[in-house]
Amino acid sequence: MFKLNKSLHKWLSLLVGLQLIIWLATGLYFNLMDHKKGSGNANLRPVAHTAGNLNAPLLPLKSLEFAPAKQVKLLWVLGHPYYQITHQSGIHSYQAKQVTLLDAYTGQKATINETLARTIALKSFKGSVNIISANLLQPPIAELPKHENPLWQVKLSDTENTNVYIDSNSGRVIAHINDDRRLRDLMFTLHFMDYFGTGGFNHWLIILFAIATLLLSMTGVTWLIERFKAGQLSFAFKSNKQRIKVIELAQQQTHELELKTGISLFDGLAAAGIALPSNCGGGGTCGLCKVRCNENTQMTDADKANLSNSKLEQGYRLACQHNTAEVTEIEVRSRTFNKPKNKP
């Protein structure tokens, strides 16, 4: 059972490991970033649209022809009044809308044209810049994947490479996207695993990874609990000493060692200069760190999973799965055998 937990932990970490590190690194970025800069609004300033007075009477809505509306707004764009007639809209402003603009003085159909968009873009920017280009983009828009309405993109010549996005239905500035904002958006894309440009975080890829990550955490916590029960996560500050007689088979030598308790035999021997063969470094999965103890030494699940019955009967156990306090005499065949450091 516990073997399954360990191998699940391994394979899950292989699956999500890279993304997990990306989550942590981007999380650190969000923790440390300058939010004002990251929003792209460092050079944004409000554009004054409303004029003080009317130059002519506003045409009565009753006298105008338009499709059924759920809302009509008196919209001021650079001092000129329009009727912004919303036929269809979602709850959020980024959702697809059906809007008609009528000039409130003449009743003529109007649009936010390139000239308006260019003027608004310049007015929305603190400092003097030039315009490189202005284009009306249809969704999906690469830098604003959530938006479902056509937007004017006005490219400015500043050092931050700002693109001003203007709603073609209202002339409102949706965003200044500059290099700081692009960096933040990249971090969001990575954190939300939005590699297919959905603009959100409710997609199957991240759900799959979130499930795998939860399992990874759960198997990790289970493993920790198991280590704690095995006495290898002891928070005691003072540890006792255990005297162990170690017979080294390769060198035909015998040593009397005093090892700290509260750690694994594997770690204890390593501290004393006896490095047992190992691939997993004490994880109880490679089965290489076997030592021969008294046959009555309790068998752990990892022992059973890694050692044959005959080895178990002869008293072989995994040194990394037993505490120093469990043994008094062992036979080892070590990989390197430095002079034991704490000969009594």
Next chain:
Amino acid sequence: MIRTIRKYHKWLMAFIGVQFLIWSITGLYMVTMDIHYIHGESLQRQNQHPIAVNQVNYSLSDLHSEYPGAHQVTLTQLMAEPVYHFIDKDHTQRLIDAKTGQLLPLIDKLQALKIAKHQYTSGDAIASVQLIDNQSQLPSELASRHLPVWQVVFDNVWAPTFYISQNSGDIVTKRHFFWRLFDWMWRFHIMDYDDGENVANWFLLLIALLGTLAALFGATLTYQRVFKPNSQGAN
């Protein structure tokens, strides 16, 4: 080397592993719950009827001459009646009957109940209704710029709640159990245990730094076990 890395992975995770579990649980909740559902969009019925423009006898010119400083003027509807909503020059919100030009009083309790019932998508009864008009009563889930509002709570286990502006009759925000839970999930995700607003807290910084270290150690262990399963010298 591997032995040391395994030891550090174990000990670091012994201290911060619980936060990994919290990150996984809260993250899973946030990605699986559709954000539009979380925001209660399914609770509120979208107004389907167009505005009866032919009944709008009071024109925008009339409005402009009567309220010279008016801005953000919108023609919308309140309980299927055409109304103008705008901000007057003294910054107060006003609501005007678009048929007659009459200034409408603040939304009272009965109207609030009517609006709530009219826009709610289910048939649950109303459990409570309460006027919130000062900062001291402000629940943490409501922004103070929305005041004054009627808080209408429906009789349902998930406690769906509408906040209806007393000025405009609009549902300015809504809440239900899953949104409230989402906010808690977010708080635990960013480890901001006081007001839940601040991603830039030192506690998150510390744990995320240690967590990155622990994860990198873990990655080394996985690399060793998956790609170097036959090396024996990895002590």
